[in-house]
Amino acid sequence: MELAALLTLLLFTIGQGDCASAATKKDWWQYAQFYQIYPRSFMDSDGDGIGDLNGITSKLEYLKDLGVTAAWLSPIFTSPMVDFGYDISDFFDIQPEYGTLEDFRALIKRAKELDLKIILDFVPNHSSNESIWFKKSVNRERGYEDYYVWHDGKVNATTGEREPPTNWLQYFRGSAWEWNEVRQQYYLHQFAVQQPDLNYRNPAVVEQMKRVLRYWLKEGVSGFRCDALPPLFEVLPDAEGQYPDEVVSGATEDSEDRNYLTVKYIENQPETIDMVYQWRTVLDDYQRIYGGNSSVLLIETYAPAWFTMQFYGNRTREGAHLPFNFNLITVMEEKGLSAGHVKEAIDLWLNNMPAGRTPNWVLGNHDKRRAASRYGKEYIDAMNMLVMILPGVSVTYQGEELGMTDGEISWEDTVDPWGCNSNPSIYEQYTRDPERTPFQWTSGTNAGFTNGSTTWLPLAADYKTVNVESELAAEESHLKIYKELMALRKSSKTLQNGSTKYWVIGDDLFVVLRTYGDEDKYLLAINFGSKEETVYLPDLADRSLFRLIIKSLGSELTLGVWYGDLHVQPAEALVLTDVLHIYPNP
Template identity: 80%
Template sequence: MDSDGDGIGDLNGITSKLEYLKELGVTAAWLSPIFKSPMVDFGYDISDFFDIQPEYGTLEDFRNLIKKANELELKIILDFVPNHSSDENEWFKKSVKREKGYQDYYVWHDGKVNASTGVREPPTNWLQYFRGSAWEWNEERQQYYLHQFAVQQPDLNYRNPDVVAQMKRVLRYWLNEGVSGFRCDALPPLFEVLPDAEGQYPDEVVSGATDDADDRDYLTTTYIENQPETVDMVYQWRTVLDDHKRIYGGNSSVLLIETYSPAWFTMQFYGNRSVNGAHLPFNFNLITVMEKSGLSASNVQEAIDLWLQNMPAGRTANWVLGNHDKRRAASRYGAEFIDAMNMLVMILPGASVTYQGEELGMTDGWISWEDTVDPWGCNSNADIYEQYTRDPERTPFQWTNGTNAGFSTGETTWLPLAADYETINVATESAADHSHLTIYKSLIALRRSSKTLQNGSTKYAVLSDDVFVIKRSLSGANSIFYVCNFGSASITVDLSEFDKTLPSDLVLLIRSMDSIKSEGAGYASKELELAVGEALVLSSE
């Protein structure tokens, strides 16, 4: 929400809409980076980790946001960006000049001299996320620096104890300002392998995943991602949060980790018997599995298995449908399945994570090459930018069907609006008897009231190839069922094939948008008819 008419969302705008989050039933809000930044990568290039980006507001505005959130019993979680800073950060400027204490704040290297041409070249063939070499020559320092993201985002050197200590200061500073935790950005590349005895790093090998030699996927990432030191660093950050609570009291703070790593690595972030790690390493399986193979009942089961069968005992699961880096859930899964997917993450055990707009069924906006601002897209060209740009999922939030979807009173917004804002918006859906938004609210209300969903056991299966079923059960309480037809044709299923103890009728609690069934009515468990995309939440009583 934009409070001052410049077309850009800001802290005061967020503060003015906190009641909406409270009404939804949301308990915590994670903000994308709000720190001072040249905005090359929309706040993920931080020039001052201890101050607020002026176009978002002031430190006083942030304190007012925290105050209002506390009054509403909402938690505010900040985006912690530990891997890199902006090249306009004072730390980097001092490192370029080799000032004492900052010489090795970043990952520097002399590079290699080509034996044939005599020309100095980057140390390795490593590639950045935003296309092209991960090394950039700095003329003043006469060395290359590593940047796994944009050229303006040099990687911090976590093998330097001063860097480790500095970033812990950042965490403590914002904890003292009243935040309730951090989402840690881009953890896989935090460490790269140590150089050999001659100070050289190894080249990555060609992966075979793509023929595009500028795409990061062209090479493996064996040496630049998922190093064991990264896991230990997360354990150290958890200690910072726990120590703060021990010293100052109050509620515990939460540590969330962004990693698209394989399960064997991701699960280590939870910690072990001797040390606590992140509360929630984000679970992107419902994104990544579908990206490879499409949405189906069997792929939903695979995504759930990958987490629940690998998660350490005693830890909390979590479920993510989308974020600012992936096309909107309703566009990826199909608009007819957005209710089914929202139901899925609410019925499964653990925490659900909602990217803004998923509760409305918001879809991607179309962004022209001329309007593209994401560096990932801008580093390509007009022919291929749509493969890379993340702008479509970042279009302004849709509050009303009025000017600028109620997001801003300005003449324009920082990105063009998605085309469907006149029908997909908070005001329209709030006024409707049955909408994506009312379904979402019903799901959260059920989670809050149902001991079965809070503490019950979980059983799930695929029926008749296309139907996915979940049963949540708890002794002495009603069982809760989720059923969805992910196929392309209507189907009648016998749920007793899944659970022989089912009663003959199940009571419908919540239905997807296009379902013509009636809440409160009973439906035969042995002959349950499901239309394409129809999803239901039912109770044993």
């Protein structure tokens, strides 16, 4: 069988790795498995129905057993909880319902004992309107007058009434400007009204936020995930102090939705890139002065590739270690799940990534529907295999290892401000509550998340079957497959350092081949179609047979069997190797 007859898309190869390149030692983050914890929903230790730091500490051994390198915690800082921690009133202390600073230090201590790293969420774009900084700015106290983005607004020539400076819209629906009676000015808030935007054109703000980074580095964290970078800067006003209006985008007819307008003036400004470079310098300087392992900087940016790739750095300056790659989310949301679209998502990153940088792969997070719900439950093993077999770093959102699905949240139970700012007829388009339901530890009361009587959000309906306890006890489960993938990734020089080729074969079979000199070869095959697909393995690599070592749940193929012709069923995903041994299950 000719390989050319099977290929429907071009082959792409990256990282011509071989054993000679092994002399270049990679840093810990370059092959790490990051695991996102949404603290409010991970584990409750005190029975109030809300997850907390002591709950996380009690489950660190679970993360260690999974094979996690670093746990990223969504915000744990003091907050009124309008946006559940992303509205921070004190960047230097812990939210009381999550615990205390001593609880955090105990978490760090235990994590170090287990050789786990802790990454904190850094929320630089805004604070809470209950922050002392904002209160001082409202009162124009010395040094805080321009801590936030303030504007007089403009007077309507017809009505004589004062109006917002521009037509800009916030993420959570409606105007991005709010009038403050005390100061008699509008302030900018690209998120909720209670989240005023900090003014990064003020050097005092820049230095204050660097102080935040240094404070938590001193407390022992191993880096930061930087939230919501696109709106960090807005365009400069004109000579008369006026900002330009955005134009109608044509993307939606809903004039309250942010997508109703373009975001040319309020997102992805060049100053944002430079600010990330400055934060990287803070981290590097801290290591240079105090020693220890390097700290990692991860960047959230849903931005075009031309902008996102600049975050990596340039010829003279280092930037983020890892700008998050959301292509496996965004491309599929726009076009649907298929082998061709998976290849398109991978191409979009690898074809644009600067040389010598590390790719990363993200399936979900606290802002997106859970992976099993978006891709389909039958594809959760396939997608976990994909991000583990591809080169670089994987990022797992809590529950993806179990195949957790979204909860069903009624309008009455909705608490997310994005949903609450809408109405009962459309809230499901906006609310992020379904992907934030409590983690499912057991099939018992409240899924083992709390010994209290209630949970802050209702549990997902499938918790009695999709949970850690049940999946560990089962002969086969999503969790066991995930652990096998983690163990393989951590032990394989090929997966850590090797070259990558990938194809679409036939109508909808996606294949990845990893090689590294004379080391083991690994092949991943996923059928994203509705009918059986066949691949002749000797056409793909200089081997006549490959041995099946990991398979998706429900596959009827036999582990340990050698294959030349591989017949892959719909939604089936398979990992094979060309060597005799099979890595033991963890």
